Amino acid sequence: MAYALQQLINGLTLGAVYGLIAIGYTMVYGIIGMINFAHGDIFMVSAFIAVTAFTLLAAFDITSLPLALTAVLITAIFFTSAYGWAVERMAYRPLRGSTRLAPLISAIGMSIFLQNMVQLTQGARVKPIPPVLEGGIEIWQSGGFTVQISWTQIMIVVVTVVLMVAFTYLITQTAFGRQQRACEQDSTMTALLGINVDRTISATFMLGAALAAVAGVMVTVYYGVVDFFIGFVAGIKAFTAAVLGGIGSLPGAMLGGLIIGLIEAFWAAYLSPEYKDVATFAILILVLMFRPSGLLGRPEVEKV
Amino acid sequence: MKKTLIATAFLALGAQAQLAHADLAVAIAGPMTGQYASAGDQIRRGAEMAIADINAKGGVLGQKLKLEVGDDACDPKQAVSVANTMVNKKIVFMHGHWCSSSTIPASEVYVEADIPMATVSTNPQVTERGLKNIFRIMGRDDQQGMVAGGYIADKFKGKKVAVLDDKSAYGKGLADEMAKAMTAKGLKPTLRESITAGEKDYSGIVTKLKQAGVEVLAYGGYHTEVALILRQAQQAGLKLTVMGGDTMTNSELVTAAGAAADNVMFTFSPDPRKNPDAAPIVKRFRDAKVEPEGYVMYAYAAMQLFADAATQAKSTKFADLEKTMRGNSFKTVIGELAFDAKGDQKQPGFVVYQWKGGQYDYAAK
Numbered sequence: 107m108a109y110a111l112q113q114l115i116n117g118l119t120l121g122a123v124y125g126l127i128a129i130g131y132t133m134v135y136g137i138i139g140m141i142n143f144a145h146g147d148i149f150m151v152s153a154f155i156a157v158t159a160f161t162l163l164a165a166f167d168i169t170s171l172p173l174a175l176t177a178v179l180i181t182a183i184f185f186t187s188a189y190g191w192a193v194e195r196m197a198y199r200p201l202r203g204s205t206r207l208a209p210l211i212s213a214i215g216m217s218i219f220l221q222n223m224v225q226l227t228q229g230a231r232v233k234p235i236p237p238v239l240e241g242g243i244e245i246w247q248s249g250g251f252t253v254q255i256s257w258t259q260i261m262i263v264v265v266t267v268v269l270m271v272a273f274t275y276l277i278t279q280t281a282f283g284r285q286q287r288a289c290e291q292d293s294t295m296t297a298l299l300g301i302n303v304d305r306t307i308s309a310t311f312m313l314g315a316a317l318a319a320v321a322g323v324m325v326t327v328y329y330g331v332v333d334f335f336i337g338f339v340a341g342i343k344a345f346t347a348a349v350l351g352g353i354g355s356l357p358g359a360m361l362g363g364l365i366i367g368l369i370e371a372f373w374a375a376y377l378s379p380e381y382k383d384v385a386t387f388a389i390l391i392l393v394l395m396f397r398p399s400g401l402l403g404r405p406e407v408e409k410v
Numbered sequence: 411m412k413k414t415l416i417a418t419a420f421l422a423l424g425a426q427a428q429l430a431h432a433d434l435a436v437a438i439a440g441p442m443t444g445q446y447a448s449a450g451d452q453i454r455r456g457a458e459m460a461i462a463d464i465n466a467k468g469g470v471l472g473q474k475l476k477l478e479v480g481d482d483a484c485d486p487k488q489a490v491s492v493a494n495t496m497v498n499k500k501i502v503f504m505h506g507h508w509c510s511s512s513t514i515p516a517s518e519v520y521v522e523a524d525i526p527m528a529t530v531s532t533n534p535q536v537t538e539r540g541l542k543n544i545f546r547i548m549g550r551d552d553q554q555g556m557v558a559g560g561y562i563a564d565k566f567k568g569k570k571v572a573v574l575d576d577k578s579a580y581g582k583g584l585a586d587e588m589a590k591a592m593t594a595k596g597l598k599p600t601l602r603e604s605i606t607a608g609e610k611d612y613s614g615i616v617t618k619l620k621q622a623g624v625e626v627l628a629y630g631g632y633h634t635e636v637a638l639i640l641r642q643a644q645q646a647g648l649k650l651t652v653m654g655g656d657t658m659t660n661s662e663l664v665t666a667a668g669a670a671a672d673n674v675m676f677t678f679s680p681d682p683r684k685n686p687d688a689a690p691i692v693k694r695f696r697d698a699k700v701e702p703e704g705y706v707m708y709a710y711a712a713m714q715l716f717a718d719a720a721t722q723a724k725s726t727k728f729a730d731l732e733k734t735m736r737g738n739s740f741k742t743v744i745g746e747l748a749f750d751a752k753g754d755q756k757q758p759g760f761v762v763y764q765w766k767g768g769q770y771d772y773a774a775k
Contacts, residue, residue, distance in 0.1 A: 109621045112646075116613035232634050234666035242645060251621055256645040329610045330641050331634065331666050336610060374614030380577070380604040382614070 108248040113375040114368070119259045119328070121367020122266040126321035127344035128351070128359035129273070130314030136290045136354040137310050138202070140209045144193055144216035146341015147224075148315050152186040152322030153332040154224055160235045160326070171239065175327075182319040190315025191308055199304065217337070224334040232333040239327055258328045269320060270360060277356065286310060290354075346390050352403020361401060365389075434473045434726060436461070436716060437496045438709060439480035439489070439506035439516070446484050448704075449508050454479060455700050456709030457505060459691075464713065470720045475713075482516070484509040493519035501525060502726045505712035508705070510536055517541055524728035526735065528712040530705055537752040543728070545735055545749050547712055547742075549759030554655045554677040555587020555630075557760040561675075561773075562588070562628055562653055563595035572601035572624040574615070576631030581607075584655045585630030592628070600624055607631060612639050613646065620648040632657045636674060637666035644670055651675065653762075664768050675773050677760040680745070682707035684772070688743040711742035718742075 127149050134142040159178040168174055197216045201208045242256030277283040288296040289306045297303045325340075326332055347366045351358025366386055373382040393401065438457045442450040461475045469475055478499050480492035489512035496504060497519060504525055507513045510533030517536070520527050521543045529536060530548040537546055549557075562571055571592065575585035582604070589599050600622050605615055616639060619627065627650050629636055636652055643650045651673045652658075658676035667674070683692050683702055691710065695702040702710075715735070720726050723734040739748035748756045764773035 109617065112617045112620075113614065116611075116617055120611050120613070232662060232666065234637065234662065236665075237641065237644075237668050240644070242647070244647070250623070252647060254645075254647045258645065325610065329638060331610070331638060333634075335608065339609060370611075371614045375618055378603070379615050379618070380606075383606065 108246055108251040108253045109375070110372075111246065112251070112253045113371045115253070115255050115259060117368035117371030118364065119262050119367070120370060121347075121364035122262050123321050123325055123328075123363070124340070124344050124347045124366055125360040125363025126266060126269070126317050126324075127340060128347040128363045129356060130318050131345050131348040132351070132353050132356060132359040133310055133314050135348070137286065137293075137307055138198070138209075140198070140206070141213065141345065142193075142198075142311075142314075143210070143213040143341070143345075144197070144220060145314065145318060146337035146344065147217045147220035148186060148189055148193065148337070149318040149322050149325075149340055149344075150332070150334065150337030151189055151220060151224065152182045152315075152319035153326045153336060154228060154233070154334075155182045155185045155319070156323045156326040157233050157235055157332055160238065164236075175238075175323075179320065179323050182323050183316045186315045186319035186322065187312040190311040190318075194308055194311040199307075217341075221334055221337065228334065230334065232331050234331045235326060237330060258324075262324045262328060265320060265324065269317065273317075273356070282306075282309065343386075346387065350390055350393055350400055352400025355400070355402045355404070358400055358402035365401075433476040434470060434720075435476050435478055435499055435501045436503040436713065437478040437480060437499070437501040437505070438712075439482055439492050439496065439504065440508035440512075441484040442479065442481035444483035444485075446508065450481070452703070452705040453505070453508065453709040455695075456702070456706035457713055459695065459698070459700070460710040460713035464717045470717045471724065471726065475717070480506070482507055482509075482512045484512055486511050486515045489513075489516040490519060492516065496520075497523040497525065502720075503527070503716040503731075505529070505709055505716075507531065514539075517544055526716075526728060526731050528715055530708050537754050541753070542732055544753040545715070546754050547708060547715065547744065547747060547759075548755075549679055550754055552583060552587055553754075553758035554760050555584045556591045557758050557762065558584075558628065558653050558655065558675075558677045559588035559591025560595060561677075561762045562626060563592045563597040566626045566651075567597060569625045570600040570623050571597060571626040571628060572603070572619055572622065573599040573628045574601075574631075575604050575629070576607035576635055577604050578607060578631060580655075580657075581629075581631035583630065585628065588628045588630065588653070599628070605631075605635065607635055610638060611642075613642050615639070616642045616646050616648060619643070619650070620646055625649070626651045626653065628653045630655065633660045633663040634666070637663050637671070640667045640670040640673065649673075658765075659763075659770065661768070664765060671765045672767065673765075675762055675764045676770075678763050678770075679759055680761045682711075682744040685743065685745055687741075687745075691743050707743050711744040711747070714742045715740050715747060 130145045156178050159181045163174050193216055197212045198209045239257045242254050244252050244254050246253040285301050285306050289303055293303050347362035348359045351362030369386050370382050373385045438453050440450040440453050441447055461477050465474050480496055482489035482492045489507055493516040504527040507516050510531040513529050513531040513536055521541045526543045528545045528547050532551045534550050534552050537544055573585050573589045575581040629652055654676045656678050658674055664671040692702050718740045719731055719734045723730040736749055739746055750756050762773040763770045
């Protein structure tokens with residue numbers, strides 16, 4: 107029982123990270139109907155920015171943990187959003203209105219570009235940071251097994267929950283959220299009503315990148331090691347999460363992320379860690395067979 | 411006058427050639443140029459010193475040794491042509507080649523010409539092909555698991571040990587060997603699992619280890635995953651000792667795992683500089699401004715091996731040399747050498763090291 111609880115905590119932490127990245131996929135799909143395959147690499151870039159920021163802070167001898175974390179978060183969000191904006195501006199906006207396939211190919215190109223850029227400028231070797239946040243609390247002991255939740259895990263879950271609340275508010279209650287949902291429903295009509303569609307789309311990309319940046323910082327702190335290839339695996343898993351939850355749906359992305367995190371943790375715990383990816387993707391296939399639009403996705407209605 | 415001088419020079423050259431003919435030609439071959447040239451340089455320095463020492467003591471069977479150097483640049487094709495050249499030079503012993511991929515094709519040439527060879531190449535295939543002329547003075551890749559598993563069984567008797575690999579050819583091979591060696595010595599692994607390399611989250615497997623009460627992890631794979639596992643184990647409140655292979659020599663492990671790296675042990679070739687018997691030789695190398703690192707001492711030992719074997723066999727004929735080298739044991743600067751039927755060392759050439767404060771050293775027995 108204690109063992110299951112521990113694996114639940116592990117799965118939730120992992121799922122929260124997947125969810126944060128998945129929102130970027132789902133939001134972009136919602137607004138312009140394309141899969142931004144470079145999103146995983148945006149996440150990777152943010153992890154590298156975090157490593158650089160941590161190193162710089164250490165060089166300036168700033169050791170206060172809350173201060174350092176906040177500084178790193180702000181730096182990562184700022185620069186990663188800039189990346190998100192630039193990617194949209196350079197690789198996708200010129201292709202808007204062309205075939206559906208063009209921006210998709212452009213996105214794959216962008217993904218390769220970012221990976222290679224980081225590999226060439228930062229090197230192919232892994233970049234470690236010394237442990238930032240160590241220790242944790244023991245929450246329960248049973249049958250010789252101590253359930254332990256580390257401070258990093260608590261931080262990841264808390265930050266994710268706070269972000270989700272803030273994000274829901276942003277989308278459902280603010281003027282920007284209304285504009286965004288309007289663009290999602292009918293961008294031509296929205297433009298006719300005097301809303302700057304291009305700017306809304308740019309902002310969406312920046313917002314998605316900002317969430318990926320938070321995930322990047324969390325992953326850097328949690329695992330302590332980054333390399334130029336982490337965006338690929340994380341991106342594929344997060345994309346899967348978005349599809350599983352129903353692409354285009356924000357709560358769906360989070361739910362999908364959590365489900366994938368939990369499947370991975372429990373499959374590794376009770377069955378074979380070797381086959382956990384097989385299990386994850388098999389479940390994705392099963393869900394899509396019976397609910398093609400994902401768990402929380404709305405089926406596409408032909409408008410007449 | 412000039413003519414006489416030239417004639418004398420020719421005469422002298424002739425005399426030199428005559429003398430050289432009476433010498434015994436021994437050879438080294440390896441990458442003297444190219445990206446691995448530093449290894450070739452080490453081999454050459456070691457062999458030169460050994461030959462100078464042997465000649466100073468009167469040579470072998472009353473004949474002086476003469477060194478031939480072949481450059482294969484670690485290219486298998488070039489290695490074969492080097493081998494043919496060496497055969498034409500009538501060498502009686504070869505130390506080389508260095509890359510396994512060069513040693514394997516070149517050895518086919520030497521075996522035809524009845525030339526014994528001592529190599530430092532570690533690929534199992536070097537000695538697995540049933541050639542009678544090959545002697546390996548270094549450990550072979552697949553002996554690591556044997557040494558590591560044996561060490562675990564001796565040192566951590568009664569503790570729970572998990573064997574994990576990363577599904578790579580290297581990692582799985584090493585992990586299987588470790589499990590086999592442990593079981594043979596009466597310590598059965600509690601868990602035998604595989605993980606996917608390149609991921610970042612290993613909390614699932616770490617929790618599984620914790621649940622099973624595992625204290626020692628025998629891991630076949632690379633240092634990056636070990637660093638992640640150690641960090642996540644620490645967060646989960648699990649104290650883990652890790653035993654791995656030569657990939658753990660990478661200092662990235664220490665940067666990534668922090669203080670937890672002190673719990674990592676691994677197998678690696680012994681450092682001959684630490685051999686107390688070799689201290690005078692080490693000093694002589696250092697006096698000559700050569701750091702006896704890497705393959706220097708191995709090259710020295712190879713020449714010692716030949717000189718000893720020829721002296722004991724009282725012959726440099728292949729059949730006699732081969733019989734002596736296989737039958738006897740030889741004291742060299744890298745320790746005692748004795749070979750089995752395949753030509754591998756009877757004592758596996760690996761020792762257990764442990765990280766400590768960013769440096770690694772022999773682990774406590």
